[in-house]
Amino acid sequence: MDLTYTPAQQAFRTEVRDWLGAHVPKEPLASFDTKEGFEAHREWEHVLNDGGYAMVPWPVEYGGRGANLLEWLIFEEEYYRAGAPKRVNQNGIFLLGPTIMEYGTPDQKARFLPKMAASEEVWAQGWSEPNAGSDMANIQATAIRDGDHYVINGQKTWASRGAYADWLFGMFRTDPESERHRGLTFVLVPLDLPGVTVRPIAQLDGLPGFAEVFLDDVRVPVENRLGDEGKGWQVAMATAGFERGLMLRSPARFQETARRLIDLYRDHAAEAAPGVREAVVDCWSQAEAYTLETYRTVSRLLAGAKIGSEASLNKIFWSELDLRMHEIALQILEERGQLLPGAPAAGDVGSWLDGYLFALSGPIYAGTNEIQRNIIAERILGMPRA
Amino acid sequence: MNFDFTEDQRLLQETVRGFLEGECTPEAIRALWETDTGRSSALWKQLAEVGLAGLLVPESQEGMGLGETDFVLLCEETGRVGLAEPVVSTAAVAAPLLRDLGGELAERWLKPLAVGEAIVAVGHPWSPFVDDAHVADLLLLFRDGELHALQPSDATLEAQPANDPARRIAKVSWQPSAETRVAEGARAAELEAVSLDRGALACAAQLLGACDRLINEAVDYTSQRQQFGVPIGSFQAVKHMLANVKVKLEYARPLVYRAAASVAEGHPQRGVHVSMAKVAATEAAEVGTRQALQAHGAIGYTWEQDLHIWMRRSWTLAQSFGLSRRHRERMAEFALGDAAPIGAGGTFGG
Ligand SMILES: Cc1cc2nc3c(=O)[nH]c(=O)nc-3n(C[C@H](O)[C@H](O)[C@H](O)COP(=O)(O)OP(=O)(O)OC[C@H]3O[C@@H](n4cnc5c(N)ncnc54)[C@H](O)[C@@H]3O)c2cc1C
Numbered sequence: 001m002d003l004t005y006t007p008a009q010q011a012f013r014t015e016v017r018d019w020l021g022a023h024v025p026k027e028p029l030a031s032f033d034t035k036e037g038f039e040a041h042r043e044w045e046h047v048l049n050d051g052g053y054a055m056v057p058w059p060v061e062y063g064g065r066g067a068n069l070l071e072w073l074i075f076e077e078e079y080y081r082a083g084a085p086k087r088v089n090q091n092g093i094f095l096l097g098p099t100i101m102e103y104g105t106p107d108q109k110a111r112f113l114p115k116m117a118a119s120e121e122v123w124a125q126g127w128s129e130p131n132a133g134s135d136m137a138n139i140q141a142t143a144i145r146d147g148d149h150y151v152i153n154g155q156k157t158w159a160s161r162g163a164y165a166d167w168l169f170g171m172f173r174t175d176p177e178s179e180r181h182r183g184l185t186f187v188l189v190p191l192d193l194p195g196v197t198v199r200p201i202a203q204l205d206g207l208p209g210f211a212e213v214f215l216d217d218v219r220v221p222v223e224n225r226l227g228d229e230g231k232g233w234q235v236a237m238a239t240a241g242f243e244r245g246l247m248l249r250s251p252a253r254f255q256e257t258a259r260r261l262i263d264l265y266r267d268h269a270a271e272a273a274p275g276v277r278e279a280v281v282d283c284w285s286q287a288e289a290y291t292l293e294t295y296r297t298v299s300r301l302l303a304g305a306k307i308g309s310e311a312s313l314n315k316i317f318w319s320e321l322d323l324r325m326h327e328i329a330l331q332i333l334e335e336r337g338q339l340l341p342g343a344p345a346a347g348d349v350g351s352w353l354d355g356y357l358f359a360l361s362g363p364i365y366a367g368t369n370e371i372q373r374n375i376i377a378e379r380i381l382g383m384p385r386a
Numbered sequence: 387m388n389f390d391f392t393e394d395q396r397l398l399q400e401t402v403r404g405f406l407e408g409e410c411t412p413e414a415i416r417a418l419w420e421t422d423t424g425r426s427s428a429l430w431k432q433l434a435e436v437g438l439a440g441l442l443v444p445e446s447q448e449g450m451g452l453g454e455t456d457f458v459l460l461c462e463e464t465g466r467v468g469l470a471e472p473v474v475s476t477a478a479v480a481a482p483l484l485r486d487l488g489g490e491l492a493e494r495w496l497k498p499l500a501v502g503e504a505i506v507a508v509g510h511p512w513s514p515f516v517d518d519a520h521v522a523d524l525l526l527l528f529r530d531g532e533l534h535a536l537q538p539s540d541a542t543l544e545a546q547p548a549n550d551p552a553r554r555i556a557k558v559s560w561q562p563s564a565e566t567r568v569a570e571g572a573r574a575a576e577l578e579a580v581s582l583d584r585g586a587l588a589c590a591a592q593l594l595g596a597c598d599r600l601i602n603e604a605v606d607y608t609s610q611r612q613q614f615g616v617p618i619g620s621f622q623a624v625k626h627m628l629a630n631v632k633v634k635l636e637y638a639r640p641l642v643y644r645a646a647a648s649v650a651e652g653h654p655q656r657g658v659h660v661s662m663a664k665v666a667a668t669e670a671a672e673v674g675t676r677q678a679l680q681a682h683g684a685i686g687y688t689w690e691q692d693l694h695i696w697m698r699r700s701w702t703l704a705q706s707f708g709l710s711r712r713h714r715e716r717m718a719e720f721a722l723g724d725a726a727p728i729g730a731g732g733t734f735g736g
Contacts, residue, residue, distance in 0.1 A: 001388060001389060001390065001391065001392075001455050001643075001647050002387060002388045003387065003389060003644065003647050003734050004387065004734065005387055005734065006387070009387065013731070070387055074731075076730075077730040077731035078730075078731065080730045081729060081730045081731050251730075252730035252731070253730075255728075255729050255730040255731075255732070255733070256729055256730050258728070258729070259728045259729030259730070262721060262722065262728055265722070266722060269722075277718060277722075278714050278718070280721075280722075281714060281717050281718045281721050281722070282665075282714070284717075284721045284728065285641070285662045285665065285666065285717060285721075286637065286666075288641070288662065288733055289637045289638070289640055289641050289662070289666060290637065291733045292389065292640035292641060292643075292644050292733065293636070293637060293639070293640040295387070295389045295640075295733075295734075296389045296390065296640050296643070298389075299387070299388050299389045299390040300390055302388075303390060310636075313632065313633050313636050313637075316629075316633050317633055317637050370622075370626070372629075373622075373625060373626040373629035373630070374622065374625060374626075374629075376629035376632055376633070377619075377625030377626070377628060377629045378625070380632065381601065381605050381625075381628060381629070381632060382605060382609075383605055383608065383609060383619040383620070383624075383625050383628070384609055384616075384617045384619045384620040385620060386616075386620045386621075386622070
């Protein structure tokens with residue numbers, strides 16, 4: 001056990017910190033769930049990419065700098081510390097990217113990864129369907145082979161960033177006779193093809209954060225298939241693991257929320273309700289625990305281990321912690337907790353309300369926490385199946 | 387940066403686990419409850435042979451000369467079986483205290499301690515009781531900022547029967563004097579602080595083990611027990627209850643391991659790290675006792691069933707070396723103070 005950074009790791013941190021200090025926009029960008037904000041975020045991603053920071057753990061040829069996972073953690077810490085914008089292409093870089101790295105052909109890697117790193121192509125994730133939410137194996141949308149194309153029909157829903165994205169990835173039934181996990185294939189679909197209709201859906205904050213996507217005889221070349229035909233479920237499980245686990249939910253995000261919560265508490269300590277102080281301190285400690293556990297996982301990964309169902313422990317922990325931190329913040333803000341940040345009396349309300357509304361979705365997306373508990377009980381604890 | 391244990395550390399853990407599982411069965415624990423001392427000097431000797439008693443004792447004194455990062459996994463194992471022997475008081479606290487103290491006292495006691503022939507109890511200001519004083523060959527007692535050493539025959543012990551039949555604690559009355567005093571001033575204060583942290587760390591590690599055991603007992607039981615024609619463990623309400631405990635346990639773990647490294651290295655934030663570990667491990671085990679009991683139904687609420695061995699041990703450990711209230715206060719002082727490196731990048735002082 002060695003809980004210190006090497007000089008090279010320190011130097012990398014300093015380099016990242018300096019670069020971000022010089023480049024992070026001074027004013028926060030508008031939400032990427034608005035047209036204007038989306039473009040502003042895409043612009044920022046170009047800046048990141050030009051600096052060589054779009055996706056540091058990726059190989060250089062795909063727009064990365066070949067950093068190892070520890071350096072990636074350091075990068076993330078600096079990124080959140082600098083208050084840099086949310087990643088508009090997170091479905092691409094954190095979820096699809098690693099999946100292509102694992103299952104893609106050399107041509108697919110060369111075709112998709114650099115444009116993804118540069119956010120020239122922003123991705124939406126298309127698993128959910130009206131009757132396939134938690135029961136993801138119930139997917140009905142079909143992709144039927146016709147020569148060197150798949151002809152896609154069906155409906156996807158709740159696709160985050162779907163309102164403005166360029167591409168969608170998801171699973172489709174290539175064998176119409178098949179059931180459940182079998183006969184599914186992972187396909188990459190451009191959203192500007194004939195037959196695609198995107199209907200933005202406003203989320204709890206009123207902005208079109210996700211969309212339903214109707215696919216009507218959409219013709220996609222066979223090269224857009226990721227992994228083998230009929231093996232989509234295995235490929236998708238890798239993506240889902242990335243989503244619950246390490247890549248999307250950087251501990252730095254929760255550490256920064258904890259830091260802001262402590263600041264907020266300090267400003268209101270005199271009038272805070274009993275118990276709030278302990279709750280704030282516990283949140284900070286839990287954010288630390290999450291960080292430590294991530295470092296532990298990374299240490300194991302670097303030594304050759306693989307993560308499996310543990311990602312479900314992760315998912316529950318960060319989503320509940322995030323929600324709890326925002327609930328406590330609103331408790332500290334008392335009546336002002338209902339105000340939008342721009343309200344005349346808002347003061348330091350800042351983005352706590354927005355953050356709260358977003359945190360509420362944490363226990364739902366990426367597989368609901370109930371589904372994660374089932375996985376923990378059955379696959380980690382070995383309890384009997386129903 | 388490498389937040390992982392070595393092969394050797396894991397190997398030692400497995401050896402100790404194998405030994406404890408063989409020796410320290412629920413039947414053996416129950417048998418000890420019925421004895422006068424509640425302790426088995428034969429078992430303690432055997433534990434010394436696998437290295438447990440003298441793990442932190444220098445090799446020159448027949449110990450293993452290892453540190454808390456090695457010890458933490460073993461403490462966890464002793465918690466998993468609910469071992470009653472004086473691991474916390476003698477092996478985790480007294481041994482390094484004597485080592486740090488050096489001099490005649492260390493010369494006289496470290497070797498017998500390491501080979502399992504002497505038990506040393508430590509009295510400290512976070513508890514009105516002294517653990518294992520009734521079997522101690524030497525008492526090390528912190529009082530009013532000084533450290534005193536005395537023979538048990540020079541003190542009066544008033545036994546305090548406790549909720550956990552394995553726990554043997556006493557009120558100790560004695561007369562401090564210049565003769566008994568072995569440290570004072572800043573040196574005594576530092577020894578006291580580090581002793582409290584070592585004790586709290588060892589308790590936290592045992593709590594991890596106890597919590598893991600509680601989950602496993604509940605998983606085993608609910609996989610066997612049938613109601614409505616199926617194992618109750620197939621009901622989602624039961625699954626989710628235990629899954630929640632598992633989440634708490636797995637996120638207490640890194641805090642405990644980090645605290646061990648901080649104690650071993652004398653990290654400037656050692657105390658805060660230990661407090662974070664103790665609070666999180668206590669909470670995991672507290673939820674663990676409640677949910678494991680619930681999962682067992684009435685059978686778990688009996689003396690006959692073994693579940694309460696680990697329930698009682700969890701409560702005992704929660705109440706040893708600082709209640710959560712005290713540890714939360716240390717955490718608050720740090721986190722809410724100005725100098726703390728709070729936020730992203732602050733965990734390892736980046
Ligand atoms: C903000 C947000 C962003 C999202 N982004 C995307 C995206 O980009 N792409 C995408 O494909 N999807 C996305 N989703 C959809 C998300 O993956 C689903 O909402 C989720 O999988 C749950 O499915 P559902 O909404 O159909 O709920 P249901 O499956 O109908 O579940 C409703 C409730 O029943 C419970 N439940 C269901 N089955 C079980 C069971 N077996 N055991 C116990 N409880 C059960 C659930 O836990 C939940 O509480 C997003 C959702 C949100 C909120």
